[in-house]
Amino acid sequence: MRTNDAVKAAVRALGVETASWAYANSGTRFKVFGQPGVPRDPYEKIDDAAVVNRLTGGAPTVSLHIPWDKVDDYASLAAHAKEQGVRIGAINSNVFQDDDYKLGSVTNPDPAVRRKAIDHLLECVDIMDATGSADLKLWFSDGTNYPGQDSIRARQDRLAEALAETYQRLGEGQRMLLEYKLFEPAFYTTDVPDWGTSYAHCMELGEKAQVVIDTGHHAPGTNIEFIVAFLLRAAKLGGFDFNSRFYADDDLMVGAADPFQLFRILHEIVSAGAHEPAARIAFMLDQCHNIEPKIPAIIRSVMNVQEALAKALLVDDDTLAKAQADGDVLGANAALMDAYNTDVRPLLAELRADHGLDPDPIGAYHRSGYFETITAARADGVQAGWGA
Numbered sequence: 001m002r003t004n005d006a007v008k009a010a011v012r013a014l015g016v017e018t019a020s021w022a023y024a025n026s027g028t029r030f031k032v033f034g035q036p037g038v039p040r041d042p043y044e045k046i047d048d049a050a051v052v053n054r055l056t057g058g059a060p061t062v063s064l065h066i067p068w069d070k071v072d073d074y075a076s077l078a079a080h081a082k083e084q085g086v087r088i089g090a091i092n093s094n095v096f097q098d099d100d101y102k103l104g105s106v107t108n109p110d111p112a113v114r115r116k117a118i119d120h121l122l123e124c125v126d127i128m129d130a131t132g133s134a135d136l137k138l139w140f141s142d143g144t145n146y147p148g149q150d151s152i153r154a155r156q157d158r159l160a161e162a163l164a165e166t167y168q169r170l171g172e173g174q175r176m177l178l179e180y181k182l183f184e185p186a187f188y189t190t191d192v193p194d195w196g197t198s199y200a201h202c203m204e205l206g207e208k209a210q211v212v213i214d215t216g217h218h219a220p221g222t223n224i225e226f227i228v229a230f231l232l233r234a235a236k237l238g239g240f241d242f243n244s245r246f247y248a249d250d251d252l253m254v255g256a257a258d259p260f261q262l263f264r265i266l267h268e269i270v271s272a273g274a275h276e277p278a279a280r281i282a283f284m285l286d287q288c289h290n291i292e293p294k295i296p297a298i299i300r301s302v303m304n305v306q307e308a309l310a311k312a313l314l315v316d317d318d319t320l321a322k323a324q325a326d327g328d329v330l331g332a333n334a335a336l337m338d339a340y341n342t343d344v345r346p347l348l349a350e351l352r353a354d355h356g357l358d359p360d361p362i363g364a365y366h367r368s369g370y371f372e373t374i375t376a377a378r379a380d381g382v383q384a385g386w387g388a
C-alpha cells in the first residue's frame with residue numbers, strides 16, 4: 001500500500017493537458033453562447049491555460065487545433081507558452097470544416113480532396129517541429145450516411161494510405177495518436193468508429209502510432225477500462241481525450257457524469273504503472289464549456305483527474321492481489337471500493353500547500369481578479385470560437 005507521500009508525489013508528477021479550444025467560445029449545433037473575457041487569439045488561450053497550470057500545479061501542456069490556432073510564427077507561440085510556464089502539447093488536425101470534405105477527407109472518393117487532407121496532416125507535423133510538440137492527434141469525421149454511398153473497403157484502403165504517408169513524415173520522438181468515434185457527423189458508417197479499427201491501423205503503421213481514447217466516443221454502457229487494459233497490454237495506448245457524457249459526445253467536464261468510471265479507468269492505468277510520465281500516456285481534456293465559466297470549469301476538471309488518480313493510487317495492491325488469487329470476489333471488490341470511497345481532497349489540498357499553491361484553486365482563481373482583468377482587456381475585437 002502506498003504512503004500518502006507516495007500518492008502525493010505521483011499526483012504531482014501527473015500532467016493533465018488542457019485544450020486551447022476549451023478556452024474559446026463553443027456551443028451545440030444549435031447555438032454558441034459567447035462569454036465575457038474569452039481569448040481573441042491563440043496567445044490569449046495560452047495565457048488562460050497558464051493560469052490553470054499555475055493554480056492547479058498540474059496542467060503543464062496545451063493542445064492546439066489547426067486551423068483554429070493558426071499563427072504566422074509557431075516558434076513565437078511556443079516561446080510565449082514557455083514564458084508563461086507551459087508547453088505546446090498535441091497538435092490536433094482538422095479536416096472536417098471545409099466544403100471539400102462533404103464526402104470525407106482522407107477517405108474521400110476524389111483523389112484531389114484526399115491530397116488536400118493529407119497535405120494538412122503533413123502541415124501539422126511541420127507545426128510540431130516548430131513548436132516542439134511530440135504528438136499529432138488525428139480525428140476524422142469521415143464516413144457515409146446512406147447504404148451504398150461508397151465502398152466501405154475502399155475507404156479503409158484510402159485511410160491506410162493517408163495514415164502511412166503521414167506516419168513516414170514523423171520525426172524522432174514524434175507520435176501519431178489515432179482517435180475513434182462511434183458515430184457523428186456520419187450516421188451510417190464511420191471510417192474509424194471504434195478502438196479496434198484504430199488499433200488495427202496503428203499495428204500496421206508501427207510503434208509511433210497509438211490509439212487515443214476519447215471517453216465520450218463510445219456506445220452507452222461500453223466498458224472503457226477494458227479497452228484501456230487491452231491497449232496498455234499491447235503498448236498501443238497513446239492517450240486520452242477526457243470528458244464526460246450522459247448521452248453521446250456531450251463533452252462535459254471529466255468526472256462530472258460518472259466519477260466512478262474515471263476511477264476505474266485510472267485504476268487500470270495505475271495497475272500498469274502507466275500514470276508515470278515515462279509511460280508517455282497523454283492525459284488530455286477534450287471538453288466544451290458552453291454554459292459554465294470556462295477557466296473554473298477547466299480547473300475543476302484537472303482537480304477531478306487528480307482526485308481520481310489519488311483514489312486509484314490508494315488501492316491496496318497487496319490486499320487486492322491476494323483477494324483475486326484466493327477467488328475472494330467480495331474482498332477484491334472491497335479493496336477497490338475502499339479506495340474509491342476515500343475522501344482524498346484533504347490530501348490534495350496538503351499537496352498544493354506543500355508546493356506553495358493555494359489549497360483551493362477555484363477560490364484562488366476567483367480571488368485573483370484574473371477574470372475581471374481579462375473581461376476588461378479583451379472587451380474589443382473578435383472572440384475565438386469554432387462557431388456552430
Ligand SMILES: [Mn+2]
Pocket residue numbers: 139179214241286
Ligand atoms: Mn476528442
